[in-house]
Amino acid sequence: MKFGSHVSIRNGYYGAAKRAASNGAAAFQYFPKNPRSLSVKAFDRQDAESCKQFCREHGILTVAHTPYSTSLTPPDDKKEMTINSLLNDLEITQACGSVGVVVHFGSQISSSDPLASYHLMIEMLNTVLSQWDGDSLILLENNAGTKGALGITFEEMVQIRSLCDEPEKIGFCFDTCHAFASGLWDGRNTGEIVSKGEDLGYWTHLKAVHLNNSKYPTGSKKDRHANIFNSGHIKELELEQLVRVPLLKEIPFILETPDDEGITHSQEIEMLYERWGKNERT
Numbered sequence: 001m002k003f004g005s006h007v008s009i010r011n012g013y014y015g016a017a018k019r020a021a022s023n024g025a026a027a028f029q030y031f032p033k034n035p036r037s038l039s040v041k042a043f044d045r046q047d048a049e050s051c052k053q054f055c056r057e058h059g060i061l062t063v064a065h066t067p068y069s070t071s072l073t074p075p076d077d078k079k080e081m082t083i084n085s086l087l088n089d090l091e092i093t094q095a096c097g098s099v100g101v102v103v104h105f106g107s108q109i110s111s112s113d114p115l116a117s118y119h120l121m122i123e124m125l126n127t128v129l130s131q132w133d134g135d136s137l138i139l140l141e142n143n144a145g146t147k148g149a150l151g152i153t154f155e156e157m158v159q160i161r162s163l164c165d166e167p168e169k170i171g172f173c174f175d176t177c178h179a180f181a182s183g184l185w186d187g188r189n190t191g192e193i194v195s196k197g198e199d200l201g202y203w204t205h206l207k208a209v210h211l212n213n214s215k216y217p218t219g220s221k222k223d224r225h226a227n228i229f230n231s232g233h234i235k236e237l238e239l240e241q242l243v244r245v246p247l248l249k250e251i252p253f254i255l256e257t258p259d260d261e262g263i264t265h266s267q268e269i270e271m272l273y274e275r276w277g278k279n280e281r282t
Contacts, residue, residue, distance in 0.1 A: 001243075001277030002026040002061055003211070005255035005265035012044065013051035013096050020060060023266040024273070027061040027252030029208070032092035032101065035067045038078075038085040043092050052097030061252045062098040063139065063173070063208045064089060072121045073106030079124070086128045086138070093136040099207050100137030102173045105151020105160075107143075117150055122163055129169045139173040139207055144223035145182035152182035154193075154202045161205065171205045175256075176242065177212035177226075180234055183219040187238035194245055203247045211253040211272075213239070227257045229271055243276050 004027035007016040013030070020028035033041035055062055066089050074082045089101045106124075110116040125138065140157055143149040150156060161170045179185040185193050197203045213232025215224035226232030228239060243253060253272070259265050 001249070001273070002252040003255075003269050003272040003277060004028040004060075004252060005257070005259075005269060006030065006065070012047045013092075014047050014054060017051045017054045017058075017060060017062070021054075021058055024269050025265075026059060027063075027208075027254055029063050029065055029102070029210075029254045029256070030096075031067065032064045032089045032096075033067065035065075036069065037067060038069055038081050040084055040088045041092065043095070045095055048092065048095035052095065055097055062096060063252070063254065064093040064096070064098050064101040066101055066103045070103055071106060072103060072124045073109050073117045074124070083124065083128055087131060090128075090132050090134060090136050090138070094134040098136055100139040100171055102139045102141050102208065102210075104141050105143050105149070105156065108148040108150060118156075118160065121160055125160070125170065126165045129164065129166045132169065137169055137171040137207065139171045141173040141175055141210070142178050142184065143182065144175075144178040145221035146223055152178075152184055154184075154197050154200050158200045158202055171207040172202060173208045173210060174206055175210035175212060176234065176239065177210070177214045177256075178223060180214045180218045181216060181220050181222055183221075185242075186218040187234050190238070190241050190245070194247065198247070206248070206251055209248065209251055209253045210256050211239070211243070212256050225257050227261060227263055228255070228268060229263075231261070240276055 004025035006029045007020050009016045009030050016030050093101045106117050106121040143151040145152050161167045213226035213228050213234045215226045216222040217233050
């Protein structure tokens with residue numbers, strides 16, 4: 001089992017890796033640049049290389065997450081900026097030795113044409129990936145269903161990937177809070193979604209899990225993360241059953257939970273290993 005959390009890069013990529021290790025993590029996620037900007041970052045390559053080597057030496061898996069404003073269904077005046085930003089994210093992710101960069105599935109852009117958003121997503125992904133020849137992947141993340149968001153089903157994820165020109169450059173990231181909020185997973189249907197994911201080939205391309213509880217009930221379509229234990233609407237046993245699915249044994253589970261509501265990420269990671277993965281800790 002590999003548990004970890006999102007870590008700040010305020011002290012650089014290498015600093016983030018060392019912080020993750022000090023938290024007892026075997027995985028971590030980071031923003032490759034300012035999370036509120038699509039500007040291209042001229043990054044410190046030596047710092048990224050140090051991060052990469054440190055993680056290799058300590059058996060730490062890493063993924064990046066695109067800035068908040070990144071959208072695979074942008075307005076026309078933001079397309080070029082988004083493409084350049086995504087390529088920059090992939091370059092940084094590659095330099096840090098990360099498996100890929102997480103990007104949210106697109107949103108609805110037309111009330112009259114339900115397929116318009118999917119067509120734009122494919123166009124954007126094809127444009128980005130035609131210019132990318134590294135090993136790091138685009139990791140499509142399922143949405144919580146807020147504001148008419150798409151990307152709440154396995155079928156959408158798998159179909160978008162399969163329709164792209166270079167599907168081998170695309171993987172998936174599964175967010176437990178988003179799945180719970182959208183109604184895809186209600187905590188009681190784990191066997192059902194595991195089976196459906198297997199049939200569709202979703203789990204084959206899964207590279208990371210965002211392990212989050214939810215501050216709202218299932219089907220609420222509200223994306224508010226809660227801490228794993230003693231907080232939120234997803235029961236501990238329900239989360240444990242998902243974490244222990246054999247198909248996910250090699251997948252990193254990364255917390256995006258609050259770090260200032262009575263428990264730190266370091267404490268939460270320790271609890272995860274004690275309850276669900278202590279005997280298999282890397």
